[in-house]
Structure formats: C-alpha cells, structure tokens
C-alpha cells in the first residue's frame with residue numbers, strides 16, 4: 240500500500256510514519272512544516288512539503304505516487320490559540336480537510352483515517368465517555384474536529400469513500416526507539432511540561448486544585464502514542480477489509496489526576512517538582528476518561544502501555560532530543 244501521512248513532521252504523524260514503514264507500506268510523508276520538524280520524518284519515507292490547503296500540490300502528489308489511503312494528522316491543535324484565532328483554526332483544520340477530501344475525490348482515493356479528539360465532547364456528564372455521548376465542544380479547536388467529522392459523514396456517502404475517525408484522549412510518550420516524540424512550541428501538554436520543570440528546575444503551574452476529585456486536580460486519560468498508532472494500523476486494515484465508516488474513542492478507560500502524573504514523573508526521574516497552585520483555566524473539564532469498548536470490539540484493539548512507561552519514554556526522549564537543542 241502507498242499511504243500518505245499528512246502532518247508527518249508532527250508528534251503523532253512522525254510515529255505513524257515509522258510504524259507504517261515497519262508494516263511494509265510505502266509512505267508519502269506530507270507536511271507544510273508550519274509546526275512540525277523535518278528531522279522527525281523517517282528518511283525512508285518520501286517527503287512532500289505541501290499544505291492541505293493547496294489542492295494543486297495535493298493532486299500532483301496523489302497522482303505522482305499512486306496513493307491508496309490517507310492518514311490525516313495535519314491540523315492546528317492548541318485550544319487557547321483557537322480561542323484567540325478561531326478563523327485561523329476553521330481555515331486550517333476545516334478548509335484544509337475539505338480541500339484534501341476534494342483532491343482525494345479527484346484522485347479516486349477511497350480510504351482515510353482521521354485524527355479527531357476528545358475535545359468534541361466538551362464537559363461530558365457521564366464518565367467514561369462513549370462514542371454516542373453528546374458532542375458539545377467548548378473550544379473552536381474542538382468545534383473544528385466536530386465539523387470535520389460531519390463533513391466526512393456527508394462526503395463519504397456522496398462520494399462513496401470510507402473513513403475511520405479516531406477520537407484521541409491525551410496522547411503521551413515517545414516512540415519505542417525514542418527517536419521521535421513530543422516537541423511542540425509552545426508545549427501545552429502536561430507530561431512534557433512536568434519533565435521540562437524537572438530538567439530546567441522551574442516551577443510547574445497546576446491549573447485548578449479545587450476540582451471535585453480526590454486530590455482536587457483535573458483528571459485525564461493518557462494514551463500511549465505507540466498504542467495509539469496500533470489503533471491506526473488496525474483502523475486502516477479495517478477499511479481495507481471493506482468495512483464502512485466508523486468513529487472510535489482511543490483512551491485507556493483509566494484516569495490520572497494532574498498531581499498523580501506529577502508524582503509519577505518524580506518517581507521516574509528521581510527528582511522533585513516544584514508545584515505552583517494556579518487558578519483553573521477556562522473551559523477545562525473536571526474529568527475526561529474514554530470508554531474504548533467499541534475499538535476493542537470492532538478493531539480488536541486494547542492499549543497495553545502503563546503511564547509509568549509513557550513517562551519513562553517521554554523523559555528519555557526529552558533528555559535526548561529536546562534538552563540538547
């Protein structure tokens with residue numbers, strides 16, 4: 240198979256490229272490098288510098304490389320930034336995906352795995368969250384994912400293609416070989432920020448310590464990036480077997496509080512984190528935990544990596560790739 244990975248220079252896309260190569264696929268790694276890193280893309284993949292907003296380049300790429308399927312990771316994904324610049328987010332995430340779908344349609348490409356997000360649920364009242372929970376995004380970012388899911392549902396019927404939309408919870412860790420991992424700038428995710436505080440000996444802001452949880456900090460579901468990519472491979476195979484379009488949550492059904500994550504990072508590094516209690520951030524739900532029964536039943540997928548292993552890999556990656564720069 241020839242698989243095009245959009246957002247291949249980003250955190251999750253770069254891990255996907257490696258795994259697809261390992262599975263024996265030919266990989267067309269596409270990224271506009273607006274946020275990602277060229278050096279994160281495995282050199283055995285064919286790199287195409289292009290934007291999902293550039294239909295002409297997309298059509299040329301699909302034709303040149305005879306692409307069979309697309310894994311679509313390319314998006315902007317900072318919640319706070321999306322509140323300040325919603326139109327940028329609608330343009331890049333929604334119009335970018337619309338343009339990509341149009342180019343796929345012209346090139347007769349019929350399979351897509353899409354990166355959606357738990358952000359589509361907003362502050363869900365029932366935990367763990369199943370796929371049929373109401374979609375009430377609380378940020379423009381989450382709304383762009385909800386809109387794209389609607390667009391995929393409509394376009395797949397009209398143009399006879401099939402997609403799997405994967406709603407990730409909090410992705411963490413690095414590739415098993417530690418060659419690729421999280422390198423966002425600015426970094427908004429908890430684990431790399433705790434590690435940064437440890438390495439740089441700076442205080443860590445914990446936003447909200449008065450939530451209705453056992454230790455007062457917010458609870459999230461951390462899913463290992465390699466486990467996440469396992470699910471992508473299974474989703475791709477699911478489509479290749481001729482199954483129809485589906486939506487799946489990807490999480491572990493287990494929550495960890497911010498303070499529990501801090502403690503686990505201290506355990507892995509042997510260092511102490513200086514915690515600064517800060518006010519809650521607007522729009523941060525108390526708890527977000529995934530029910531993944533549907534992915535288990537239909538994709539035969541189960542996450543296997545512990546939070547400690549995710550942190551250990553993230554820590555090693557940070558020391559190797561981020562702290563050295």
Ligand SMILES: NC(=O)c1ccc[n+]([C@@H]2O[C@H](COP(=O)([O-])OP(=O)(O)OC[C@H]3O[C@@H](n4cnc5c(N)ncnc54)[C@H](O)[C@@H]3O)[C@@H](O)[C@H]2O)c1
Pocket residue numbers: 245246247248249250251252269270271272273274275276289290291292311312313314315316331335354355356357406407408409410411423
């Ligand atoms: N990291 C998480 O915890 C998480 C959780 C839920 C969903 N997601 C989704 O997963 C996907 C990947 O996330 P990530 O953490 O790897 O993000 P990332 O920012 O590390 O990677 C995104 C990549 O897409 C590229 N890109 C952005 N817009 C583009 C465009 N128009 N054309 C071409 N390339 C473009 C960027 O340069 C970057 O390399 C995103 O769609 C994100 O919304 C991530």
